[in-house]
Amino acid sequence: MKLFQLVMWRMSAILVVILTCWAVLFYVAVMEEVNDEVDDSLSDYAESLILRSLSGEEMPATNNGSNNQYFLYEVSAQYAASYPKISYRDEMIYITAKGETEPARVLMTIFQKDDGGYMELVVYTPTIEKYDLQRAILGWIVFLYVLLLLMILAVNAWVFYRNMRPLYTLLQWLENYRLGTKQEPLDESVRIVEFRKLNQAANLFSERSEQLYEQQKLFIGNASHEMQTPLAICRNRLEMLMEDDTLSEKQLSELMKTHRTLENLTRLNKSLLLLCKIENRQFTDVKPICLNELLMHYLDDYKEVYAYRRVQVEVHVEHCFRLEMSESLATVLLTNLLKNAFVHTEEGGTITLTFTTSSFEIRNTGEAPLNKDRIFERFYKEGKKEGSTGLGLALVDSICKAYRLRLSYRFEDGMHIFTILS
Structure with a gap:
């Protein structure tokens, strides 16, 4: 109310x-x-x-x-x-x-x-x-x-709106406020003392948030550079060691396990950095994208993997599902949903992709429903799938929230169904 x-x-x-x-x-x-x-x-x-x-x-x-x-x-x-x-x-x-x-x-x-x-x-x-x-x-x-x-209510309504105008101005300013974008500060010369102090507090909070935002962006950039380089060096050294013919089979097996662990750590680091960038709205290359056309560029890369497990892929395009968003994030959105569908589809199953003017739906056969209350949590792994970082669906959820898309999951007639609505 x-x-x-x-x-x-x-x-x-x-x-x-x-x-x-x-x-x-x-x-x-x-x-x-x-x-x-x-x-x-x-x-x-x-x-x-x-x-x-x-x-x-x-x-x-x-x-x-x-x-x-x-x-x-x-x-x-x-x-x-x-x-x-x-x-x-x-x-x-x-x-x-x-x-x-x-x-x-x-x-x-x-x-x-x-x-x-x-x-x-x-x-x-x-x-x-x-x-x-x-x-x-x-x-x-x-x-x-x-x-x-x-008459009393009419007079009170007029007085209320007249005196509460600074509050509605503040609410509109807060609704339009976006971290990292330049915005005019609130007027601090209003006649009402309480609203003047409220505007001053909002402006001060905005300034502090912008400062922290800039510091966080700098930290993310430095962390990305500092962590990826040592990880790449470790992987290269392990690969060089694995090429040594004097290693025993047991030593080679241990090195391969360590290499897989480093690969998982690298993917995890990239996913975490990507999540931070999404939440900090550091993707500014926004442009109109037809999601079904973008999908066709990457679907061929997955068809060979799907064929290995005899998974059938069906694409139904009723209309172009057009969105205003970063192309790189749109790619992350589609690829993570495709990977998730592959992971949770049994051998010989089916994956169906459907596009309309206002929705995108991906269906895949499955044996049991996923935990709909937790599947979008970070690091939650349904069934402890090997090689999974537990961040795939969390990335999908963050991207949808960043662009105000509605993401939902349900399980019907032996099918996992993920739906994105504009």
């Missing part, structure tokens, strides 16, 4: 809770105020009726034309003691003037006459339809608060 979406979602949730609570409090406050005004009116009317009753004046009609009604009757002392002196409640009553039942506010009070008797006065006055009020308030709350919520 993006930062903007997370912020907007959390803000929306908080605002909904706050506005809902505010709406409830607003409704309670409105109803309280309405009831308070009605209760004051009832209280004044009831007080005037009590004064008339106590003074012996003529009482007004129970329905005086103002929708107010009252009932006055005598009650016992026990009844008066069991009820509060004054109370308010809501109920539905029949309004004589209108001839219909409506919601009303009711005041009930008990007072004592001069002769010691008790009278109960019940006063009714029509009030608002609270259910109608609830619906009206709810409708306006939904309209006004949704509008308010959208």
